Amino acid sequence: MIAIACDHGGYELKKQIIEHLADLGVAYEDFGCGAGERVDYPIYAEKVARAVVAGECDRGILICGTGIGMSIAANKIPGIRAALCADCYSAEMTRLHNDANILCLGGRTLGGELAKRIVDTYLAASFSEAEHHIRRLDMIKELEK
Numbered sequence: 443m444i445a446i447a448c449d450h451g452g453y454e455l456k457k458q459i460i461e462h463l464a465d466l467g468v469a470y471e472d473f474g475c476g477a478g479e480r481v482d483y484p485i486y487a488e489k490v491a492r493a494v495v496a497g498e499c500d501r502g503i504l505i506c507g508t509g510i511g512m513s514i515a516a517n518k519i520p521g522i523r524a525a526l527c528a529d530c531y532s533a534e535m536t537r538l539h540n541d542a543n544i545l546c547l548g549g550r551t552l553g554g555e556l557a558k559r560i561v562d563t564y565l566a567a568s569f570s571e572a573e574h575h576i577r578r579l580d581m582i583k584e585l586e587k
């Protein structure tokens with residue numbers, strides 16, 4: 443189950459990504475915002491981050507104008523590793539190396555087709571489980587204390 447949310451800067455791209463997930467048969471839960479709303483992105487970053495940390499959703503996708511605000515906010519929640527990606531290489535590497543559990547996208551910086559490819563890449567890739575990457579993620583966990 444993928445948790446997805448956006449602010450007004452990410453709404454149009456979220457619509458395209460949701461349609462894409464539905465085409466792929468990937469289950470998702472839409473945490474808002476709705477059409478025509480002007481909202482504060484930290485509220486939506488928190489909704490998705492909490493759903494992921496609680497295990498209610500496996501991973502998340504957050505979209506704002508640049509993806510930056512969503513990534514900053516989501517990364518404040520312990521256990522979240524949110525990665526802002528604007529290319530497929532980063533989307534793959536952030537799964538392999540960082541075990542990123544939230545993908546952030548910029549609705550005003552990415553075209554829909556590229557964003558869909560980034561989502562596909564992110565969803566297809568898995569954490570490498572390499573000892574050195576596990577050690578680094580443990581070090582990040584220590585920073586949360």
Ligand code: RB5
Pocket residue numbers: 449450451452483506507508509510511512
């Ligand atoms: C909203 O105008 C915009 O600031 C927001 O979508 C996002 O880009 C923040 O990082």
